[in-house]
Amino acid sequence: MITRILIGGEGGQGVQAIAKVLIHAAHASGKHVAHLPNFGVEQRGGVSLAFVQIGDEEISYPKFREADVAVLLSHRSVERSKMHIGTNTKIIFDNSIIGQKELLGFRTEKIAIPASHLAKEKLIPRVFNMIVLGALTEEIGGIKEKELKKATLNYFNDKIKKKHELKHFNLAALEMGEKTIKGLRK
Amino acid sequence: MEPRMPKCYKKESKPSSFCPGCGHSLTLKNLGFVMDEMKIADSTVFATDIGCSLLAWDFFDVDTVQAHHGRVTAMAAGLKRALPKSVVLAYMGDGGGYAIGLHHLIGAARRNDPITVILVNNTLYAMTGGQMAPTTFKGENTSSSPEGAFADEEPLLGPEFLRPVCHKEAFLARTSVDNPFELKKYLKEAIETQKKGNFSFVEVLSYCPVNWKTDARGTMDFMDHLKEIYKIGVIE
C-alpha cells in the first residue's frame, strides 16, 4: 500500500520542510518514500506544493492524481490542490488560516488543526509547520516517534546549533500536533 | 642573426593560407620566434578561434586546438586548469574577442586566469568580407557600414577597457605587426606573466590589405592612422 500526501501552502511557510522531515522519518522507519516539490519561478511568495508518497512497495512516479491526505495551509493552496482532492481524500487544514467555508466544496472528511494559532500562543510562530507535521504523522501512522524526532533534529541541525531553544520548540511542536489530533478523535 | 623561420613552424603547412600581406603571418612568425627563444614549443597549447585566426590550426608544430565565437578564452581557461604547467595561448581576432566573446575576456581577466590572450586587431571581420567590428573607427567604410561606421560611437579600446577589472600583476599591452622587436618583447612578457600566475593580454594592430582595399603604401598609411586611435604600449 502507498499513502499519497499532498501538502499545499505559501512559499516560505515551510511546506517542503514538512515533506522532507516526513520522508526521512518514514524512510528510517522502513518505508519506501518519494517527495516532489512543485513551485513557480519565485523564491518566495508563490504557492508551494509537496507531493509525498510513503509505502510498503516501491514508488514509481513522483506525482499522483488523488491524494489520500491533503494538508492545506493557505487560501491559495486550496485552489491549487483542488484537482488532487477526491471523495476519499482526507483534508487536514489550518483553521486559524483557512475558514471552514472555503472547504465547503469538498464532501470529504476534514480535520481542523489551528497550528498557526497554537504556535503563536504556546510556542513560537515559526514552528507552526512542525505542529502540522506532528498531526499529519499521527494521522497516517506507521512512522516511529523516535525516527520522527531524529529526522526533525537532523533537518534543523544548523539552526539549532545557532539557537539552542529551537530544539525544544520543534520537538514540542511535534508533540502538540500529535496531541491536538488525538484530542479531536475523542 | 635571427633564422629565417621559427623552428616550431610546421613546414608542411607552408606557405600558409593567409592572404598576401596579411598581418597574421607576421604576428605568428614572431610568436614562433618567442616560443623558440623561451623553449616552450613542447609545453604550449595554442588555441585558435573563429575568423582568420582559425587558419592557424596547423601553423605550428605545437599542440593546437580550435574554438569559435570568441569562446577560445573560455577554452583556454579550462585548458590551463587542467594543465597548470603548460603555457596556454588563446589566439583570436577583434570580432571574436571584442564582439561575440567579449564577456569571456572580461571573465578571464576578472578571475586573473593565468593565460595569454593574443588578439589581432585589423578593425573588421576579415574572413567574412570586411564587416564592421567593435574596433572599426569613426568614419571607416566597411562592407556592412557603407556610410562610415559608428558616427556616434567610439571604437572599443580592448586593453584599456579590461585594465580596471584586471589584477595589478596582469600584463596588458598593445603593439603592432610593423614593430617585430616590440611585438616579440610584449609576447615574451605576456607569457612570463602567465608563468607567474597572472592574466596577460596583447592586442596586435594588424594589416588586412584585402579588406582595407589598400596597396602597400595605403596599408602603411592605414596603420599609421590606427596608431593615432589605438595607443601603442603597456596599458598600466
Add this chain to the structure above:
Amino acid sequence: MFSHAEGKIELLTGNEIVVRAALAAGANAFFGYPITPTTEILQGWAQEAKDNKGLIYLQTEDEPAAGFGLLGAALGGKKAWTTTAGAGHLLMQDAVVVAEAMRIPFVAYIGQRGGPSTGTVIYSQQELSIARDGGNGEGFRMVLGPSNLQELYELMIKSFDIAWRYRLPVFVLGDGYLSKMTGEVELKKSATTCPAKPIVQNGKKVVNLRNCYSLEDEIATVIKEELKDFGKIAKEIEMSEALNCSDAEVVVFAWGTVGSAAREAVRKLRKEGKKVGLFRPITLKPFGATRAKQAVRKAHSILIAESAFGKFGRLVTESLFGLEGLKVERLYKPAEGILSEEIEDRLRGMLDGA
C-alpha cells in the same frame, strides 16, 4: 519493507545523485552556470571542491563558457562535465558541436524545464530534439534518458564511460521532476569507467585539431568516416526496456519519467490480465528502431505518451514506418507531467475500442 543492510540505500534528491554519480565515475572537473532546476548540482560540486583540492570547479560567465571550459579541461586530460537546463541547454549546444567536430569527450546532465524561452522551472520533455540534434552538424552525440533516480545514478556513471571511451558528447536527459524529487537510491562503493587521458600535451606527439575545412569534399570525407564510426558505437551502447511486449495488443511508448508512469500503468493492467506492454528507449540517441519494431509484433495499436508535442512521437513513428495497420494514438502534454492514471485510462479505452 526492504532491508537496509542489502546495499547502501540513501535518500537523496536527483541533483544530489547526479553529483554522487559523477564522483563515482571519477569526474574531476566541473564548469557550470546556475539555472533551475539543476543549480544544486553546481552548488553540490562547489561544496565537494571546497574540501577536495583535486577537483576543478568554475562557475563561468555563461553556458557557452562552461561548455568551452569543459572542452579545454577534457583536452587537458580531465574528466570534465557540466549541467544545465532549458534556455541554458540551448546555449550549451554551441560547445557541443565543437566536441563533435574535434571528438572531445563531453558529459552534460540536463534538467528539462518548460519552454520556450524561460518557460517554467518545473518540468518538460521538450529538450529531446536539441539534445539529439541541436547542432549544425549530423548530431554525433549520445542521449540517455533515465526514468527514475536509480537509473539516473547508473546512467550518469555510464555517460562518463561512453564519453571517454568513444570521445563523444553524451547528454543525460533528465527533467525537473527527476532533479528536484527525493527518493531512494542504492549507491555503489566504486565504479569502473574508461580513464581520461590528455588529448593535447599527451607526451607522445604534437596534436593539431581543427573544426574548419576549406573544401566540401574534405569535410564530407570526414563526416562519412564519423557516420560509419557512429553507427558502430551506436550498436554497442543502444539500450531499451521492453516490458510485456511479446503478446501485447497495445504497446505504450514513453521515455524518461513518463516511462515510469507508463510502467506503473502497464503493471496494473497486466494484473487484470490485459495484454498491454511498454517500450521505453533508454538511449534516445541511438534510438533502437529494430527493437521498437519487435515490441509491436502482436500489437494492433500503440500509445505515444510524452510531455512535449510530438518530439518523441516523431521518432517513434519514423522507427515504425512501414508497419501496416498499426493504429497510433497520442497523449501529448507539453511541459506538463503525465500521471500513470492518465496512461491507464487511455490504454483501457484503446483495449475496449479494439
